[in-house]
Amino acid sequence: xxxxxxxxxxxxxxxxxxxxxxxxPHEHRLxxxxxxxxxxxxxxxxxxxxxxxxxxxxxxxxxxxxPLDGDLNRLQLSNILLGLFLGLSLFLIxxxxxxxxxxxxxxxxxxxxxxxLESSPEDQQGAIAAFEAGAEESGIxxxxxxxxxxxxxxxxxxxxxxxxxxxxxxxxPPPPEVLAKTIWKKGTRxxxxxxxxxxxxxxxxxxxxxxxxxASYEELPEEAHTERLRVRASxxxxxxxxxxxxxxxxxxxxxxxxxxxxxxxxxxxxVGCPISLYExxxxxxxxxxxxxxxxxxxxxxxxxxxxxxxxxxxxLEVDAEGYLAAAAGFDQPVGxxxxxRLEVES
Amino acid sequence: MSTTVKLASKPVAALxxxxxxxxxxxxxxxxxxxxxxxFLLGEIALYSFIVLLLSGTFLTLFFKPTMTExxxxxSYVPLRGVPMSEAYASTLNISFDVRxxxxxxxxxxxxxxxxxxxxxxxxxxxxxxxxxxxxxxINWSIGGLLLLMGLAAGFTGYSLxxxxxxxxxxxxxxxxxLSIPIVGSYLSFxxxxxxxxxxxxxxxLYIAHVLLVPGAIMALVGAHLLILWxxxxxxxxxxGRTEQNVVGYPLFPVYTAKAGGFFFVVSxxxxxxxxxxxxxxxxxxxxxxxxxxxxxxxxxxxxxxxDGMLRIMPGWEIALFGIWTLSLNVLIPAxxxxxxxxxxxxxxxxxxxxxxxxxxxxxxxxxxxxxxxRTGIGVMAIVFYGLLWLGGGNDFVATIFQIPVxxxxxxxxxxxxxxxxxxxxxxxxxxxxxQRRDRERVEHGRETGVIRMTTDGEFYEEHEPISQYEAYALxxxxxxxxxxxxxxxxxxxxxxxxxxxTKRQARLNRFYWDNTVDKPTQDQLHDEQEHAALDTDxxxxxxxxPGGGHNPATATRHD
Numbered sequence: 001x002x003x004x005x006x007x008x009x010x011x012x013x014x015x016x017x018x019x020x021x022x023x024x025p026h027e028h029r030l031x032x033x034x035x036x037x038x039x040x041x042x043x044x045x046x047x048x049x050x051x052x053x054x055x056x057x058x059x060x061x062x063x064x065x066x067p068l069d070g071d072l073n074r075l076q077l078s079n080i081l082l083g084l085f086l087g088l089s090l091f092l093i094x095x096x097x098x099x100x101x102x103x104x105x106x107x108x109x110x111x112x113x114x115x116x117l118e119s120s121p122e123d124q125q126g127a128i129a130a131f132e133a134g135a136e137e138s139g140i141x142x143x144x145x146x147x148x149x150x151x152x153x154x155x156x157x158x159x160x161x162x163x164x165x166x167x168x169x170x171x172x173p174p175p176p177e178v179l180a181k182t183i184w185k186k187g188t189r190x191x192x193x194x195x196x197x198x199x200x201x202x203x204x205x206x207x208x209x210x211x212x213x214x215a216s217y218e219e220l221p222e223e224a225h226t227e228r229l230r231v232r233a234s235x236x237x238x239x240x241x242x243x244x245x246x247x248x249x250x251x252x253x254x255x256x257x258x259x260x261x262x263x264x265x266x267x268x269x270x271v272g273c274p275i276s277l278y279e280x281x282x283x284x285x286x287x288x289x290x291x292x293x294x295x296x297x298x299x300x301x302x303x304x305x306x307x308x309x310x311x312x313x314x315x316l317e318v319d320a321e322g323y324l325a326a327a328a329g330f331d332q333p334v335g336x337x338x339x340x341r342l343e344v345e346s
Numbered sequence: 347m348s349t350t351v352k353l354a355s356k357p358v359a360a361l362x363x364x365x366x367x368x369x370x371x372x373x374x375x376x377x378x379x380x381x382x383x384x385f386l387l388g389e390i391a392l393y394s395f396i397v398l399l400l401s402g403t404f405l406t407l408f409f410k411p412t413m414t415e416x417x418x419x420x421s422y423v424p425l426r427g428v429p430m431s432e433a434y435a436s437t438l439n440i441s442f443d444v445r446x447x448x449x450x451x452x453x454x455x456x457x458x459x460x461x462x463x464x465x466x467x468x469x470x471x472x473x474x475x476x477x478x479x480x481x482x483x484i485n486w487s488i489g490g491l492l493l494l495m496g497l498a499a500g501f502t503g504y505s506l507x508x509x510x511x512x513x514x515x516x517x518x519x520x521x522x523x524l525s526i527p528i529v530g531s532y533l534s535f536x537x538x539x540x541x542x543x544x545x546x547x548x549x550x551l552y553i554a555h556v557l558l559v560p561g562a563i564m565a566l567v568g569a570h571l572l573i574l575w576x577x578x579x580x581x582x583x584x585x586g587r588t589e590q591n592v593v594g595y596p597l598f599p600v601y602t603a604k605a606g607g608f609f610f611v612v613s614x615x616x617x618x619x620x621x622x623x624x625x626x627x628x629x630x631x632x633x634x635x636x637x638x639x640x641x642x643x644x645x646x647x648x649x650x651x652x653d654g655m656l657r658i659m660p661g662w663e664i665a666l667f668g669i670w671t672l673s674l675n676v677l678i679p680a681x682x683x684x685x686x687x688x689x690x691x692x693x694x695x696x697x698x699x700x701x702x703x704x705x706x707x708x709x710x711x712x713x714x715x716x717x718x719x720r721t722g723i724g725v726m727a728i729v730f731y732g733l734l735w736l737g738g739g740n741d742f743v744a745t746i747f748q749i750p751v752x753x754x755x756x757x758x759x760x761x762x763x764x765x766x767x768x769x770x771x772x773x774x775x776x777x778x779x780x781q782r783r784d785r786e787r788v789e790h791g792r793e794t795g796v797i798r799m800t801t802d803g804e805f806y807e808e809h810e811p812i813s814q815y816e817a818y819a820l821x822x823x824x825x826x827x828x829x830x831x832x833x834x835x836x837x838x839x840x841x842x843x844x845x846x847x848t849k850r851q852a853r854l855n856r857f858y859w860d861n862t863v864d865k866p867t868q869d870q871l872h873d874e875q876e877h878a879a880l881d882t883d884x885x886x887x888x889x890x891x892p893g894g895g896h897n898p899a900t901a902t903r904h905d
Contacts, residue, residue: 017821017871021814023586070421083449083621091614097607105600112378112592117481169535176531225415226545233636271521274637288641290657306675308663336521337673338531
């Protein structure tokens, strides 16, 4: 034991009320004293290993006997049988081994000494001496020019590595501007997001809510899969019709509705889930992800939950053929907030 | 020499000539490991990780990590003809067209849940028993990193199938990245390869999920085990168990059979779960569509607390100088708090060392009651976590108990500040109560349940001394070390530079050991036992006094 450290001193010996009586006498198990009991356990363990073997064979049989053919019941049966056989095989091997260890292997506790973890003073000094010798030979302390230029080179090395990641995504045009835009613009028809039919004001009953998309979405080619998903992630909207007087019109949004039909972004201003739970009584929309609740009758403002900003509203008009269309694009970025959202033009 | 040994001797000798395994084996084959059920928790984590590696490898043979659009033509009829990403289509293929594929998918998901759960419970064990103290602080930190890596592995895996749930999770991640000041939108474009959702994220998460994260976990697990091996396992205090020894069973054969067997038990249970209990039926959710979401959207359990924090955070957002948007409602719960909590978790051993001034090596564990403040802090953390977790399921709580979800959120907003400290106080009181009981038991012995009445009509319960082994085990813990602040001025009237630091430390120390019951000293124990013996004698004397207060109760006594 080292002299310079208090570690591993018998901590509890100082002022301890009772001396350590040492390990209690070992108590024999039945299997230690009765050969019959030991034999019985041996048979038990062997039986478990035996059943495990059979279970593995059962797995093979189930695998071969139940080819999948699209029938869901058969799939379920296959899953249960394969799992039960494999699980049972594993489980029994485990239980057998543990029973063997607990009942038949010696259960006399062994004692081993611990050794102090700290090196001896000689070793510590030896290590310091070795390091000093090496450092001295390298001359890193004396040759300051080498040391400093190496530090400079090493300090800048991470930058090329970071810049290598620059093409992970397109940074031109600047993301804050890309995020601010949707494909809505003046004249874009509002279409049902399932049938893609254009919508006439008379199609909507009072209190009715329709999930909608810009008509220009349908014009995107099928192959533009990523682009289509992006439109779904940014340009999805809600149409709702309320009685006049049931809703308030915020300042500056006069004339954005058509006969009480209002259009809001469907993308939550918190972290971007599509808000989709509609409470007909209150005309509130609730986001199922974090329960931000938006009052569609009050300009889409937040009435509950972690979101801060109102749902952006899309001004509506009726086009020459009598269908609902956007009177302009969104006047602000839709979706979650980001640092530059107030700076960018949408 | 048995046949087994004889058969093995030649190849073993050959190996020894090349790798000196003889010395290694001699020193380690009979290495002693202490035995206790709570030491198995870490093993469960290790074994479920092995199951994850095996089942995950199988899944990679069939999974196609790309977002290229395909029209599904597999055997699940309801989705036939639906355009979807190849990632989702191949996940359906694994589930419906590969024999045992669904089973392995469920095995992978179940073992992931178990992996994180067992790491968390293992960490509780290490925390409550003080097993993180010197010399094991490094292993505590590695464990903390492993837990984080476990979350990363879980989340990246959850996102891969590209179903509606996993896509919704990624959308939330996008919202979180966007909230990062200044660079948020740029970072998001780098991560997703453009505006969300892009067509890169699945293949990028895939390489993280199958190579980077598991590689890091494997390296950390390796270091964790090597250190454990080198430092030797902790043990509970008790007769014959000291700071200088390890008492237990040898690695070979007892631990080999027990631990090896336990691996099979853990994997067996995971497979049985996967056979019988469905998990994440991705075909129900459908392919990801950013304009759709299902009600009751839930992450895996270990991400629930983060989601809970996002849910109960008030909608604070600041427009700095009227131009820059700072989304505190996202930034605080999703990035700041997890960061702070991680630092606290990793720094806890150092914080406790400062409060207790205890920098000794410890190989004997603390019973949780003997460190009431630490135990209180642990329960406080669990309550804090549990509340956030419940908050993450507030919509489920609302449906089950028929309470408006708004009430639950409001309740959580208050409870998160009130209940954890309350849990701390209550737990500490309980621990101190248990300490008193221990001391009582050592000093006065066991309550026998036999009530005696003296001839004076006084009732008392007979106590019986406990065994010397039990008494020793109850008094084997170290005494609290009380730290006093150093004097403000030294003897020459010069300001002591250590004064402020030691004063803070002394205050923390006083709080730490406040009301803690110390074990008796030798003299106290001696006095108490003598006193107890005297008491009993006195009672007996009264009983034996002839004609002393002959009342009916004594007359009907049967003994």
